[in-house]
Amino acid sequence: MPFINIKIAKDNVTAEKKAELIKGVTQLMVDVLGKNPNSTMVLIEEVETDNWGIGGETVTQRRQKGN
Numbered sequence: 911m912p913f914i915n916i917k918i919a920k921d922n923v924t925a926e927k928k929a930e931l932i933k934g935v936t937q938l939m940v941d942v943l944g945k946n947p948n949s950t951m952v953l954i955e956e957v958e959t960d961n962w963g964i965g966g967e968t969v970t971q972r973r974q975k976g977n
Contacts, residue, residue, distance in 0.1 A: 911949045911950070911951065912939050912943070912945050912949070912950045912951065913951045913953070914935055914939070914950070914951070914952045914953070915953045915955065916931065916935065916952065916953065916954045916955070917954075917955045917956075917957055918954065918955070918956055918957070919956070919957060919958075919959050919962060919969055920956040920957060920958050920959065921959075923956070928954050931952075931954065932952045932954070935952050936950045936952060959973065
C-alpha cells in the first residue's frame with residue numbers, strides 16, 4: 911500500500927489543483943511501479959513559507975528578495 915506525502919508551500923493552491931495532483935501522482939504509481947490505485951494514499955501538506963527554509967533563510971525571506 912503506497913503512501914505518498916507531498917509537501918508544498920502554502921500558496922493558495924485550489925482544491926481543484928490538489929485533486930489534480932492526487933490523481934496524477936496516483937497514476938504515476940500505477941504506471942511506474944504497477945501499484946493498485948485503490949490502495950495508494952496521497953497526503954498533501956501545506957507548509958507556511960515562514961516554516962520552510964532554503965539556503966539558510968525562509969522561503970518568505972527569499973521571495974521578498976526576489977530569489
